[in-house]
Amino acid sequence: MKKILFCFYLLVCLPSSAQPSQTPADLDLTINYYNRVLTPEGLTRETRYQETVQRRANHIWQSRVLPPQLAHNGDAAHNSNENEHEHFNYIVLPRHIERTANGISVEHIDLSNRERIAIPATEYEQINFDGSWDNAFYIISPKDLALMQPSNRASSIKTARWFEREKNHIFQRVLWDDVLQIALIIESGDTENTFFRKTEVSATTQTSPAQPWLHLAGFANKEYSDFLD
Numbered sequence: 001m002k003k004i005l006f007c008f009y010l011l012v013c014l015p016s017s018a019q020p021s022q023t024p025a026d027l028d029l030t031i032n033y034y035n036r037v038l039t040p041e042g043l044t045r046e047t048r049y050q051e052t053v054q055r056r057a058n059h060i061w062q063s064r065v066l067p068p069q070l071a072h073n074g075d076a077a078h079n080s081n082e083n084e085h086e087h088f089n090y091i092v093l094p095r096h097i098e099r100t101a102n103g104i105s106v107e108h109i110d111l112s113n114r115e116r117i118a119i120p121a122t123e124y125e126q127i128n129f130d131g132s133w134d135n136a137f138y139i140i141s142p143k144d145l146a147l148m149q150p151s152n153r154a155s156s157i158k159t160a161r162w163f164e165r166e167k168n169h170i171f172q173r174v175l176w177d178d179v180l181q182i183a184l185i186i187e188s189g190d191t192e193n194t195f196f197r198k199t200e201v202s203a204t205t206q207t208s209p210a211q212p213w214l215h216l217a218g219f220a221n222k223e224y225s226d227f228l229d
Contacts, residue, residue, distance in 0.1 A: 024137070024181040029053040030065075030202040031139075038194045055182075059213050060097040060136050088117060088227050090127045096213050097136055104133050109212070114219045123224050139183035139201055140174055148174060160184055166191075177203070 035047045050065040093108040106119045106129060124131045134141035151162035151173065159179040165172055169192065175185040180203050189196035 023057070024055075025179075025205050026057070026207050027053075027055040027180060027182065027203045027205060028207045029055060029182075029204075032200045032202075034196075034198045034200075036196045054208065054210075054212075055137060056211070058099040059211070060095075060133075061212055062095040062097075062136075064092055066092065090117075093117070094212070095127075095129075097133065098213070099133055104131075109216065109219070115222050116216055116219045117222045117224060117227070119224050126224070138181060139199065140176075140186055145174060145176060145183075148172070157184065180205070 029052065031051045031053060033047075033049050033051070037045050039045060052063050052065060054061040088108070088110065090108050093110055096107050096109055098105045106124065106127075108117045108119065108127070109115075110117065119127055119129070121131060129136075132141060134143065145163060148163035148165045151164040153162040153164070153173070155161050155175060157175070157177065160175050160177040163174045163176060169190050171187075171189060171191065173185075173187040174183050176182075177184050182201060182203055183199070184201050184203070186199040187197070
């Protein structure tokens with residue numbers, strides 16, 4: 001009964017234009033991440049990084065954008081020698097998420113060494129993946145958006161509007177684009193200003209014809225466990 005009431009809540013409380021359409025638009029995205037944390041020692045630590053994402057009906061291809069002076073790291077994302085166990089740095093390897101009839105499959109692609117590293121669900125935490133197709137596809141799950149309230153905050157984008165929630169001094173604010181069906185900005189933090197996170201999404205429907213997941217024929221198939229000590 002609770003499940004039925006929750007589903008009813010999603011349909012009624014989430015405005016119809018904020019509900020996922022049957023065929024969300026294919027998008028090419030540039031995503032900027034910013035994190036700020038105040039440590040117990042009084043230090044303020046900030047991190048920034050950028051990703052590009054290709055969003056298609058059943059595929060998501062994520063790639064970290066590396067500064068030119070570090071771009072070569074992508075060619076040495078994993079290495080080995082006689083005395084060192086082979087390992088890989090998932091952060092600099094493109095991630096391919098595919099939606100299948102049985103759920104999702106996740107793999108990291110080593111283009112330089114022509115390898116596909118399959119990641120089992122039990123190891124998602126090790127690659128900083130929460131296991132949610134919706135969070136990857138929409139940047140925030142529409143189910144989570146349904147639990148938020150419309151905000152009075154003005155939007156400079158005609159097709160987008162703000163939603164927000166706050167509980168136990170923790171807040172979250174989302175700028176949701178009704179047409180593109182994606183979060184354009186996500187802000188979260190605490191009212192004491194000890195941490196703050198911001199995700200900014202630039203989306204274009206002028207998508208690249210490239211579909212890198214179609215060009216993996218001949219790549220060696222490896223398992224995440226192959227790189228464990």
